[in-house]
Amino acid sequence: MRSLDIAEVVRRSGVPASTLRYYEERGLIMPTGRRGLRRQYDESVLAHLALISIGRTAGFSLDDIVQVFGPQGELRVDRALLLGKAAELDRTITQLTAVRDGLRHAAACPAPSHGQCPTFRHLLAEVMAGRMPSEDALAAGASSDGSQTAL
Structure with missing residues (x-):
């Protein structure tokens, strides 16, 4: 998969950079590294952000949503x-x-x-x-x- 920098993720997902960093702190998404000062993400982060958005719209807490993703970002649906x-x-x-x-x-x-x-x-x-x-x-x-x- 293609690597996206944080600005591209923001542009394509509509999620602010500050929220991406917060989701990273909570373990919802993981960068693949950095290029200079910019975080890099696998393109699959866009699907994760869409799932987070669906979960939030449905009323799930971030703690509930964290449980949906396994340690490597795989889905574990309860x-x-x-x-x-x-x-x-x-x-x-x-x-x-x-x-x-x-x-x-x-x-x-x-x-x-x-x-x-x-x-x-x-x-x-x-x-x-x-x-x-x-x-x-x-x-x-x-x-x-x-x-x-x-x-």
């Missing part, structure tokens, strides 16, 4: 960790979808005010009770635990 994160993302997506739908309803609701809209009031009641409503519960006017909410 499938249970991935499944757990996927389930967490599913819950978050469901909650955010319900909130989005509630807000859209409130924006289009024919009620004279949001305070008079049963769906919006249900959304507020759920959040005030420390529950994030699910799409189904919001649509049915029931709380996320299945009980009816008095409005």
Whole structure:
């Protein structure tokens, strides 16, 4: 594979040099050496940076991501960790979808005010009770635990 200097890695990945140095300190990437004062990286560092970006977007901590890479930079995927994160993302997506739908309803609701809209009031009641409503519960006017909410 071709060797890239740090400036080329920055240009091609969009990751700032300071972040590359931090990732190096954390053991996420490794330079292959130096040419003058510039760090050199194997071209495969671009794939590692893409995986780090995907992991960060999915909500993995850098400590979690460090565990994905072996000592020589090879991938060691913990499938249970991935499944757990996927389930967490599913819950978050469901909650955010319900909130989005509630807000859209409130924006289009024919009620004279949001305070008079049963769906919006249900959304507020759920959040005030420390529950994030699910799409189904919001649509049915029931709380996320299945009980009816008095409005």
